Amino acid sequence: MKGAKIYGIRDIRVEECPIPEIKTPEDIIVKVKAVGFCGSDISRYGKLGPHTVGAIFGHELSGEIVEIGEQVTNVKVGDGVVVCPTTPCFHCEYCQLGKYSKCESLQVIGAKEDGGFAEYVRLHSRSVLKMPEGLDFETACGMEPACVVMHGFYRTKIQAGDTVAVLGVGPIGLFAVQCAKIFGATKVIAIDVFDEKLEIAKELGADLCINAKDIDPIQVVKEMTGGSGVDIAVESAGNPFTSAQVLSLPKKGGTVVFMGIPYGDVAISREHFEKIVRNELTVLGSWNAVSGPFPGKEWPTTLHFMKEGKIKVKPMVTHRISLDQIPETFEKIYKRDSFFGKVIVFPEGKEC
Template sequence: MDVLALTGIGQLEYEKRPIPQPKQHEVLVKIKAAGICGSDIPRTFTTGAYHYPLVLGHEFSGVIEKVGGEVEPSIIGKKVAVFPLIPCNKCIFCAEKYYARCTNYSYFGSRQDGAFSEYVVVPEFNLIFLEDDADLTASAMIEPAAVSLHAIRNAHLDMNDNVVIYGAGPIGIMVARWAYLYGANKVLLIDIDQRKTDFCKSIGFKYVCNAKEEDPIKWVMNQTNDIGANVCIEGTGSSSGFNNALMSCAIMGKVIMLGNPHGDMTISRQVYDKFMRKEATIKGTFNSVYKKYPHDEWVEAARAIYEERLKVKDLISHKVPLEKLKDMFFTIKEGKEFTCKVLFVND
């Protein structure tokens, strides 16, 4: 089979490998669609991987082609998405079904080979079964949709809250759409890339700000009658985004830390002082909730996408075969053209 492997920082190479065989409690999934995550870009070009070679890709869907021992053969041919975190099922967090808190987990596309490949072996535990007529390209978006949903659920949104989101990439846009589904009043999107803000307007968002063109804090205050946003989602991973989120937060409001940091995060004394006096809350959010009653965010995200309550298809800006996926990494890194969500699609 063909794979696209990361062999060193900035080095992506196509390789031929044997098709892996599923063991007990595993299945072989034929990849149908897999997305490039924003975190894949620094992993490829800056921070590096845990080991080399590594096949990236943790947002994916496919079809079960083969099963290992102790797996019911009748699921062959079923469409699935895949929860990419493989828990140890031994630690106290796994015992409580907080799998994203697992102290000894593995991860497709990060700690072990992922989905930029024709096939991948997946534990049966990690399968999210889809409807027979599910769109597998849209279903490859379930992972970022679940992460976005987790951020909004961590915000404990109240009806008619105003929400501001710093960072208008695919995750930020999905957070915005979840916020409206959860009853938000105004959802404000902020970015420094004109192409992203133009795109957000083109898909129907009314309140969009380019922070390079106008002061985002003043803009948020103007949109919220000088109160600030009840919920601020920091999705940029930058000090400026974090400082702006703290400053545009309402008294007794909430700041949710969602973005992956690009370096040390610092705040000024003035920002610290003003935020402290608001008695507002800062909360981190990471990954998503899986197989836990009453809210399995993967099931909820899959259902919302299938029913098109959560729109994701319009976020897919590029669909490419595996042989063109390498080029897309460099296109994203160099900003050669506008991209929102890039999918490897295996037709």
């Protein structure tokens, strides 16, 4: 089979690899139907390099089961499945409490174990959920990032009628726009510096879109909320600047939830930092997409809303590519040659 292996910074190669085999009675082999680029993949390609040199990259995937171990009971050969790529140890203090996102040795496929940028992948059977009838593989491969956002909103105390600002509308931010509405927000404000992203955010339900390159988003948010600010501000850009700026968006007693990861030091001015104290903000970090009982309610909940058409993936997809196109596409994203939204890989060379 073909697989895209990462060897170093800006060094991904599509190579012939052995088809994975069942190793334990609870293993399954999945034929990958669709797999997405994650923002963390892009950072690891351009800045950080691989966790394991030569590992098959990728972790946002859906596929069809082609083989199962003798003790597998939750799925069968031929089932379409969505994949939870994150595996806790199930033994540490946090795992014993069912707090799997806090596991001391959390692993994600595509890091130390081979991932989804391939024709086939081996997984533990507990890491998949059966796809409902009518859900397509392209939409289903967006499950993991959508669950990351769902996990973040479960961390908050969002209520029906709240106003939510989403700072940064890449894929995580676009899922945040949709999930905010699902959780009951009546007004969602999308903020970014790219009009292309804001147009997608509007299509996916944002009530107001602000290009922060043209206007001060803090001022606009204050004006539209009668001078108070939003109930919840989501930082999903993963940018050092916005990681400070987001603190000035909520009202007094409001909430900030960090879903993005800034791959750089964050310098916070007094103007932004003092909002934590003076406005008595709740500041939350949100990591990954799993909880107890594993993989957590994020997964069936997200699957339900995808089936209902209330969490959409297709509008954010700008590039659909084959396995062979992975290296050149990563390089184009790194060089910022053109606008990229969500990139989906189809190992079979056709859309699903």
